[in-house]
Amino acid sequence: MSGLDSVDLSTANAVAAGTNKSTKRIVAYGIGGKLMGTKSMTDVTAEELSKDSVAEMLAKDKKIKEKYAKQKHISEQPWTLENWHKHINWLNFILVLAVPVGGLVSTRWVPLTWNTFVTAIILYCFGGLSITAGYHRHWAHRAYDCKAPLKIFFALFGASAIEGSIKMWGHQHRVHHRYTDTPRDPYDAKRGFWYSHMGWMLLVPNPRYKARADISDLLDDWVVRAQHRHYLLLMVFMAFFFPAILTHYLFNDFWGGFIYAGLLRAAFIQQATFCVNSLAHWIGEQPFDDRRTPRDHILTALVTFGEGYHNFHHEFPSDYRNALKWYQYDPTKVVIYCMSKVGLAFNLKKFSQNAIDQGILQQQQKKIDRMRAKLNWGPQLSELPVWDKSTFFEKAKEQKGLVIISGIVHDCANFLTEHPGGQALLRTSFGKDATMAFNGGVYAHSNAAHNMLATLRVAVIRDGGANGDTFDAQLRFIKFIYDLS
Amino acid sequence: MSGLDSVDLSTANAVAAGTNKSTKRIVAYGIGGKLMGTKSMTDVTAEELSKDSVAEMLAKDKKIKEKYAKQKHISEQPWTLENWHKHINWLNFILVLAVPVGGLVSTRWVPLTWNTFVTAIILYCFGGLSITAGYHRHWAHRAYDCKAPLKIFFALFGASAIEGSIKMWGHQHRVHHRYTDTPRDPYDAKRGFWYSHMGWMLLVPNPRYKARADISDLLDDWVVRAQHRHYLLLMVFMAFFFPAILTHYLFNDFWGGFIYAGLLRAAFIQQATFCVNSLAHWIGEQPFDDRRTPRDHILTALVTFGEGYHNFHHEFPSDYRNALKWYQYDPTKVVIYCMSKVGLAFNLKKFSQNAIDQGILQQQQKKIDRMRAKLNWGPQLSELPVWDKSTFFEKAKEQKGLVIISGIVHDCANFLTEHPGGQALLRTSFGKDATMAFNGGVYAHSNAAHNMLATLRVAVIRDGGANGDTFDAQLRFIKFIYDLS
Numbered sequence: 017m018s019g020l021d022s023v024d025l026s027t028a029n030a031v032a033a034g035t036n037k038s039t040k041r042i043v044a045y046g047i048g049g050k051l052m053g054t055k056s057m058t059d060v061t062a063e064e065l066s067k068d069s070v071a072e073m074l075a076k077d078k079k080i081k082e083k084y085a086k087q088k089h090i091s092e093q094p095w096t097l098e099n100w101h102k103h104i105n106w107l108n109f110i111l112v113l114a115v116p117v118g119g120l121v122s123t124r125w126v127p128l129t130w131n132t133f134v135t136a137i138i139l140y141c142f143g144g145l146s147i148t149a150g151y152h153r154h155w156a157h158r159a160y161d162c163k164a165p166l167k168i169f170f171a172l173f174g175a176s177a178i179e180g181s182i183k184m185w186g187h188q189h190r191v192h193h194r195y196t197d198t199p200r201d202p203y204d205a206k207r208g209f210w211y212s213h214m215g216w217m218l219l220v221p222n223p224r225y226k227a228r229a230d231i232s233d234l235l236d237d238w239v240v241r242a243q244h245r246h247y248l249l250l251m252v253f254m255a256f257f258f259p260a261i262l263t264h265y266l267f268n269d270f271w272g273g274f275i276y277a278g279l280l281r282a283a284f285i286q287q288a289t290f291c292v293n294s295l296a297h298w299i300g301e302q303p304f305d306d307r308r309t310p311r312d313h314i315l316t317a318l319v320t321f322g323e324g325y326h327n328f329h330h331e332f333p334s335d336y337r338n339a340l341k342w343y344q345y346d347p348t349k350v351v352i353y354c355m356s357k358v359g360l361a362f363n364l365k366k367f368s369q370n371a372i373d374q375g376i377l378q379q380q381q382k383k384i385d386r387m388r389a390k391l392n393w394g395p396q397l398s399e400l401p402v403w404d405k406s407t408f409f410e411k412a413k414e415q416k417g418l419v420i421i422s423g424i425v426h427d428c429a430n431f432l433t434e435h436p437g438g439q440a441l442l443r444t445s446f447g448k449d450a451t452m453a454f455n456g457g458v459y460a461h462s463n464a465a466h467n468m469l470a471t472l473r474v475a476v477i478r479d480g481g482a483n484g485d486t487f488d489a490q491l492r493f494i495k496f497i498y499d500l501s
Numbered sequence: 502m503s504g505l506d507s508v509d510l511s512t513a514n515a516v517a518a519g520t521n522k523s524t525k526r527i528v529a530y531g532i533g534g535k536l537m538g539t540k541s542m543t544d545v546t547a548e549e550l551s552k553d554s555v556a557e558m559l560a561k562d563k564k565i566k567e568k569y570a571k572q573k574h575i576s577e578q579p580w581t582l583e584n585w586h587k588h589i590n591w592l593n594f595i596l597v598l599a600v601p602v603g604g605l606v607s608t609r610w611v612p613l614t615w616n617t618f619v620t621a622i623i624l625y626c627f628g629g630l631s632i633t634a635g636y637h638r639h640w641a642h643r644a645y646d647c648k649a650p651l652k653i654f655f656a657l658f659g660a661s662a663i664e665g666s667i668k669m670w671g672h673q674h675r676v677h678h679r680y681t682d683t684p685r686d687p688y689d690a691k692r693g694f695w696y697s698h699m700g701w702m703l704l705v706p707n708p709r710y711k712a713r714a715d716i717s718d719l720l721d722d723w724v725v726r727a728q729h730r731h732y733l734l735l736m737v738f739m740a741f742f743f744p745a746i747l748t749h750y751l752f753n754d755f756w757g758g759f760i761y762a763g764l765l766r767a768a769f770i771q772q773a774t775f776c777v778n779s780l781a782h783w784i785g786e787q788p789f790d791d792r793r794t795p796r797d798h799i800l801t802a803l804v805t806f807g808e809g810y811h812n813f814h815h816e817f818p819s820d821y822r823n824a825l826k827w828y829q830y831d832p833t834k835v836v837i838y839c840m841s842k843v844g845l846a847f848n849l850k851k852f853s854q855n856a857i858d859q860g861i862l863q864q865q866q867k868k869i870d871r872m873r874a875k876l877n878w879g880p881q882l883s884e885l886p887v888w889d890k891s892t893f894f895e896k897a898k899e900q901k902g903l904v905i906i907s908g909i910v911h912d913c914a915n916f917l918t919e920h921p922g923g924q925a926l927l928r929t930s931f932g933k934d935a936t937m938a939f940n941g942g943v944y945a946h947s948n949a950a951h952n953m954l955a956t957l958r959v960a961v962i963r964d965g966g967a968n969g970d971t972f973d974a975q976l977r978f979i980k981f982i983y984d985l986s
């Protein structure tokens with residue numbers, strides 16, 4: 017629309033990427049910031065992202081293509097015996113593999129006691145809920161606000177899940193929502209189940225598809241900053257030593273706590289929450305919109321503390337709920353709700369029921385439309401030949417079975433033996449106008465009968481007042497008679 | 502449609518009423534023909550019925566009204582202490598009342614034995630199924646054909662149900678289908694639960710609403726003729742003495758059989774099958790059409806050997822099935838199917854799945870349409886004022902929050918704090934055209950976001966290329982970019 021001031025895409029993308037503000041960099045000690053992250057994917061300026069207006073994007077694409085025509089990035093090269101080790105993000109590889117394998121192997125020497133098992137389950141729930149209620153719904157989506165004690169709890173036990181810092185996780189997750197199902201989506205479900213489950217973090221990503229999202233609100237949160245700075249320390253302590261020390265003091269079982277409530281518990285949380293990126297984009301229903309990959313499935317919900325209603329979640333991301341119905345499993349929602357009752361959570365956000373119902377309705381409409389296209393509704397009136405009355409007389413003489421109803425000619429020859437009202441009545445109508453008889457003069461036919469009638473259409477009578485919605489015409493005719501009498 | 506030969510309604514109604522043929526009258530001995538019947542309701546000629554063309558019907562109605570203005574028929578008079586006995590059809594009254602009351606009272610003297618109880622249950626099933634599979638689906642609806650042995654079984658045990666002869670029952674039932682929900686319907690559900698359950702047979706009917714249906718096919722069946730002729734005898738024997746003699750020979754319990762397997766069993770069958778006229782037009786779902794009273798309900802199915810899917814049945818009366826799904830309860834269908842496997846039944850009729858699915862779909866569409874009408878979809882473009890670009894500039898200066906997307910002006914002031922993508926981005930768009938930004942330039946919004954957007958509409962920009970289906974426009978825009986690159 018020329019003449020109108022359009023939103024400047026460069027500026028807007030800078031806002032969306034958070035690069036318009038000069039926030040001071042928050043640096044993690046050691047390798048903490050890189051853990052479980054794909055930092056190299058998000059190292060891009062807003063200016064680069066905003067070159068996506070149609071013309072510039074094509075130019076940029078061409079330039080990148082040319083560049084990689086000569087020398088392709090490792091992620092674009094096939095796997096060979098020489099280069100396979102370059103494909104892999106070894107830091108993440110070790111961390112995601114060392115934890116479960118280390119845990120499994122160590123079970124040979126240390127038996128699992130009942131007490132330690134219960135501790136592991138409790139810490140599993142603490143870690144899992146800190147990811148779902150904390151990392152995801154509170155920080156990544158701002159679905160509700162939190163008091164400091166709860167934030168600190170989430171930050172500590174979230175670290176125990178070994179999925180990266182809040183800052184890293186929240187950023188990646190916002191990028192995932194902003195670019196769902198595109199190559200910029202860090203866990204792009206279109207690249208297959210394994211890629212979205214773990215591949216994205218085990219492989220070196222393609223720098224062509226860098227992306228950013230604004231996380232200035234996260235950086236304003238001291239809990240987020242502190243956790244990111246000390247992430248490595250916190251993670252190692254909360255994931256392994258805290259459980260070990262706990263079981264040591266309670267049940268004198270240091271190594272049991274380290275292995276079962278530490279290593280193995282963390283491995284389980286990892287796999288469970290990775291399912292939100294894989295399973296939740298792979299199996300289930302799409303009650304709200306089916307044009308993107310997210311899906312609702314009870315199985316995903318069961319392994320992810322209720323994050324399985326993912327079709328809803330992508331349509332209504334800042335809703336503190338994932339499941340709407342009481343019979344759907346969403347313990348995270350329940351925890352948030354309870355926290356709000358004790359004053360630790362507030363400003364719980366909900367989308368309007370109107371917007372939610374609109375989505376459900378539009379999906380149902382699509383289903384019905386698909387079914388409608390599969391059924392035989394008979395020809396449209398516009399597809400039929402137009403006959404003069406004289407043509408009808410002639411044809412009806414040669415060919416038994418032609419009946420006019422509502423100005424439309426029907427061929428009832430094959431329906432004769434099937435007519436529930438008997439053959440005799442249909443026969444008396446052959447070659448005649450049976451509008452009155454069919455619509456109540458003899459019998460006011462059901463809606464089903466009108467549907468069947470439409471499949472028998474062969475022609476339209478010129479100036480015969482043809483009306484395709486014959487059942488509606490009948491209803492109005494009957495009402496007319498009733499109103500008269 | 503002048504110039505075209507219309508079906509002559511007199512002739513056609515004569516055919517539909519079966520009065521065009523001179524079938525010899527089949528007279529029942531004694532009062533057999535009148536039992537459970539409303540003979541006076543069907544005593545009408547086709548000529549009388551065919552006077553239903555609009556003009557003649559009005560004239561006839563007027564004449565009848567004039568007649569009853571002077572002296573009203575008993576059924577149109579209020580109940581008084583003097584006339585109450587005239588309202589009642591005493592023959593039916595005694596029969597429907599004497600049987601259960603007689604049975605109940607007699608239980609004082611005769612204990613119920615386990616053997617007799619089992620016999621009563623078996624005879625109950627024989628009687629009930631003879632009504633549903635025999636009287637109803639075979640004779641009244643011609644949903645399948647029967648070999649003689651099965652017909653004789655149905656005729657005998659059908660008589661034991663004390664619901665009138667096949668001829669009487671079949672005729673009334675056809676009239677019920679032909680005139681469903683009108684005053685001519687013998688068990689007109691619009692007159693309330695009790696009228697359709699038993700009232701219609703206990704009260705003297707109104708002669709204004711006589712009706713007929715063709716039963717010439719029934720009269721051609723020697724089993725039907727024989728049963729009608731000897732109905733009184735057959736009924737009394739099959740209902741009372743056969744059970745009594747049976748239990749006498751088997752368990753030496755004549756009176757137990759007479760009371761429990763006779764009187765009480767018959768009363769139960771009566772009540773159960775009466776439910777098809779009352780309950781089945783009263784409780785349940787209407788998956789196929791909701792413009793008439795018949796309904797589908799598992800409860801009705803349970804008490805009527807599967808005749809409870811009555812919404813289906815009225816749309817597809819000559820289908821040998823009442824329930825379509827394997828998990829729905831329709832033992833009558835199963836019996837018919839098994840009889841066909843042993844060669845006693847054949848020509849089982851089904852309506853096309855196409856016609857059935859059409860009905861289901863149209864009903865679902867109606868539900869969706871009703872829901873759609875309740876939701877807020879924002880104003881239609883045609884309901885909005887048209888603004889010049891200059892008007893937009895001026896208004897946008899005074900009033901913060903106006904954003905153009907797809908040529909439509911939206912007021913986003915109140916949405917600012919609710920925007921899941923943050924306030925900053927929305928603020929940069931105030932007073933501007935954000936079409937590109939909203940549709941992928943910054944973020945390709947979900948379908949849900951487009952629904953919310955529509956509710957914020959305030960005006961249309963003149964020559965702005967307004968497109969009400971903004972999400973569709975976005976999808977096409979994104980596809981266009983993908984196709985280019």
Ligand code: HEM
Nearest residue numbers: 436437441445450453458459461462465468469678679816
């Ligand atoms: C020309 C195409 C026709 C079709 C497709 C058709 C279809 C049907 C169907 C599906 C029924 C079952 C009941 C219902 O669904 O309402 C039925 C019953 C009946 N039809 Fe037709 N019919 C046709 C023509 C006629 C004509 C021309 C007459 C009258 C002259 C007629 C008279 C009746 C009667 C009396 C019944 C029996 C009602 C009952 O016992 O349920 N039909 N017809």
Ligand code: HEM
Nearest residue numbers: 193194331921922926930935938943944946947950953954
């Ligand atoms: C004018 C009315 C607007 C409405 C009703 C609206 C609505 C929404 C909604 C419902 C979401 C949640 C995600 C989704 O459903 O797709 C969202 C997210 C977002 N919106 Fe808007 N929006 C509007 C304007 C804008 C504008 C003008 C921009 C950019 C300049 C923008 C950028 C974003 C971004 C970046 C997200 C975050 C994506 C995410 O993390 O899921 N929005 N918006």
Ligand SMILES: [Fe+2]
Nearest residue numbers: 292293310326
């Ligand atoms: Fe997702």
Ligand SMILES: [Fe+2]
Nearest residue numbers: 189193329333
């Ligand atoms: Fe999310």
Ligand SMILES: [Fe+2]
Nearest residue numbers: 777778795811
């Ligand atoms: Fe009925």
Ligand SMILES: [Fe+2]
Nearest residue numbers: 674678814818
């Ligand atoms: Fe029926």
